[in-house]
Amino acid sequence: MSVCEILSVGTEILLGDILNTNSRYLSLELAKLGISVLRHTTVGDNAERLAAALKTALERSDIVIATGGLGPTQDDITRDVCCQVMGCETELDSEIAEKIKAYFDSKNIEMPESNLRQAYVPKGQTVFENNNGTAPGIGIKKNGKCVVILPGPPYEMAPMYQESVVPFLSEYSEGSIVSHTVRTMGIGESSMAEICADLLEKENPTVAPYAKKGEALLRVTAKAENTDEAEKLCEPVIDEIKSRLGGYVYGIDSESIEERVVQLLKEKKLTVATAESCTAGYISKRITDFPGTSNVFGCGAVTYSNEIKQKLLGVKAETLEAYGAVSEQTAREMAAGIRRVSGADIGIAVTGIAGPGSDGTSKPVGLSYVALDAEGVQICEKVETGRNDREYNRYVTGSRALNLARKYLEDK
């Protein structure tokens, strides 16, 4: 099996200015080709360190994919350094130069002269067209090693990878790695691992536990000659995990609880509406992260203030007075209110204290109530994350509200 390393170039990553999402994207995609990723490395925009990192990576691995540093500015050195290390001369590709000029013309912007640097490519090697920017990508195969150079912006890198790099790497794609994730909600990572302890010792497939934003997950990964064989190795292990963990499992691979809810709504031809206080649109945003949700979702209310909770959702002043905004009673009235206003089949609601500050009452940060209202059914759950982390509390509370909808829909 071919092994690959991913080399990110950019001082902005080492300074923490940007998050390295490219390495993750490429890792996911390379696994589909059955190419093992052994290492991620990030170096700054420094020719010497980049050259050293590339040389070391090539000693260990068949393929190195470098991203970033292909831009038009002086600190963009990746193209030149990689060509030097691979012993390739560069030349001006007049076709690419024309294309870059045309790209600027089409946007009615005069081309900065520096953009022409992007038209230099290594002689006799492969150039990948960039349909979303000006810097072309480059593929070099020489002395039994392969170096792929891609632009840094994810919206240029990802389409170029799919269009050009996948075919370029086809000769390395022997065998397949298949990875599935069993997703749970409501059980801790170590308890889950204890229940599956013997499975974690397996070698093919491997089973590895991890925790992620209020969820405990198990990753099952098999390697085999082809995808079918790898799938066959995973299947019985996943079945075993599901039978051991039962109702905690909310999905296999479905990327998230919101994806599972949207899937169930489509299957059952039902609609949901959201009423959000502390999450303030986070749940509706997550539901609509997928295209084609307009048949299952039409309406959300972000009722951050008490006044708007009353006005838009009909929450009673007495309820807010007697129990406060963060209470089971308010959550229930919000869920019922949004269902009434929207005409949706299911209303879900959240009210809570995301933190870091308290809400001026004695209620703790991380406390929230999630409620569901549907024909003949009303459910409310108390959520206590015990954490003083706004983003975490808003995300997990949203997940728990979505989980109410998941359980309701699965039982229906």
Add this chain to the structure above:
Amino acid sequence: MSVCEILSVGTEILLGDILNTNSRYLSLELAKLGISVLRHTTVGDNAERLAAALKTALERSDIVIATGGLGPTQDDITRDVCCQVMGCETELDSEIAEKIKAYFDSKNIEMPESNLRQAYVPKGQTVFENNNGTAPGIGIKKNGKCVVILPGPPYEMAPMYQESVVPFLSEYSEGSIVSHTVRTMGIGESSMAEICADLLEKENPTVAPYAKKGEALLRVTAKAENTDEAEKLCEPVIDEIKSRLGGYVYGIDSESIEERVVQLLKEKKLTVATAESCTAGYISKRITDFPGTSNVFGCGAVTYSNEIKQKLLGVKAETLEAYGAVSEQTAREMAAGIRRVSGADIGIAVTGIAGPGSDGTSKPVGLSYVALDAEGVQICEKVETGRNDREYNRYVTGSRALNLARKYLEDK
């Protein structure tokens, strides 16, 4: 100046299951201590490769910070491998063992036996308390090198870093790096770089351009003996950039356009309400990412369907009929509608086609209209991203709606 490398451990990162946010966090924080981060490396849960990566990193750098692989399960090998490489024996720390037991007791969960592995620490070295989980962190100083081992989950790692690692690293904290980001909206990266070409050649501070989700940014980074000196080096360069780029600049360092808008709303004691179609709560979520926004934001409407646009916001049926949901006229009526319903000073609205599919009309994916309605003012802008990327289109469209509010508030 001390140099540091960050070593992330976890097969789940190499498989692309999770995004490596720890490296970014640590990079940002280490810069504040004046410690240069030279490299990020990620290896899987493999003892041999982890040991090799740690050894190489220690040859180049004074400090290595390893994260991940401290959990209770068998594939968590970081503690053992790092102690071996540093030549440290481990022993059971009974105090930590008690704490781990107490942690489980407090949650009314029986402790899985495997969790006791987390109580083994290197003799004579430093143990960092974990107030948000069970695995303690470890700090080793030996033979002139420093290795810090932290748990992988960000909500455990970050507080431990602040509480224990900052003081542990104090002897390495000589001099300071200060980095500021000049943020613009409405100009491309290469045009911006062209205008500032001579500044990009500077050595201290360095000036580096990059692009990020519909924005072009310039990062100004200075190194000096202390923070004050570094700030003084940055200041004139930032002023020069601001005077060259003028109205394109929306902020210095303010992390995002929404942060700038919230800041301006607080300054001017005004309130905003949102009406969102394609962004479906993304804008209200972004506005409330900050604590203490309840004085400036109280209400949002997510009107994904045409029916709800009419019902909640009073958009006219004739408008939707004549111009469609994605039109200047609809955006204007949405902004006016949410201002009326909410009683806020400013209403902002978005309607557009996020993609990947079209909306069934001839309008292109990536087209949207953003509108603002306030006392005596109504503005609408057309946004065309030209991209078929749902997340990008929703984010950038939201930014442009927020930018309307920014410009309105700055002029007010």
